[in-house]
Amino acid sequence: MAFETRFCSNCATPLEWITQAEDSGDVSRLRCPACGFTHWGNPTPVLAAVVENDRGQALLARNALWQEGVFGLITGFMEAGESPETGICREVLEETGLQVKALRLLGSWEFLRMNQVLIAYHVRVAGNPDDVRLSPELLEYRWVTPEAARCWPAGTGYALAHWIRDKGVEPQFGAFRPGQSPEPDPAKWPLRPWSEDARFQLPPTLA
Template structure:
């Protein structure tokens, strides 16, 4: 559920849409007319994990609020005072009971509908497939090989696609839920590398 900020967190005055000059020019934002506090509405960092076991399988889980048959990656909010690496290690342990032994950054994607930025990691874990102990937030799980896994055209789906590609397998996309668009965004997939150097990607165009 999304909540709207209506009052100044500093003095509790009702916020108003006020135009003020910023680095990019005049910008209208929710601001406090009494003390000048600005509600920036910055995206919330969310961590996502492509969890892989020693058998080369990826863990997909179904949130307890999702309909049957819908599975995704392990995700969670980064907490104050922790690094993304510490945060994703904590989230994997809390959500699955599995301990991470190695991880690497896959990439970052926006999730505009929820005003979030997704930071995705490839996480190798200790234990066997049957060692999963789901948190109350998750209702079910399944292990898939890179050949079996199907991606979805959203941030976490692109992270899964990068993992499948790293395994040398063809990437398949489908709708996350029935009725949704199954096609990936051509601006996000496949990743366009700059000058054939994998450390760079093409910069987005600005309006």
């Protein structure tokens, strides 16, 4: 179910679409005509993890709300008062029962349909592959090698592609669900390094 903000969180007056001058020019946003509060509608931070075991396999899991055969990364919302690093370690433990022993940042991607920003990590976990204990939100899981993994053309799919390429394997893409395009966004994949220093990527084109 989708929810929308309709009332001012400061004085409870119904919000209206009001145009005001901002740093980028005149912008129309939901604003309170009584007290001037602005509902910015900023994206929600969501954490994601490519969970790797000591055999070099990545963990994919199926959410209880997804159709059969659809698997993705371990994800969850960052909570107030925690860092992204603490949050992803907590999410991995809660969703899989596995302890993170090392982690590194993979990157961040937008998920416009849900107004979210994805912050993705590559984490190494302790234990054996069969030590996984899924939370009630997840129905099943599988461990996949870089060669067998298939990425999807959306935020977490690009995070998985980064992990696969770091393993020396060229990522293969496919549709996340039937009827969706299997092709990656050319603005996001393949990576476009800066010619003067390959550690940097070229910036996106601003509208």
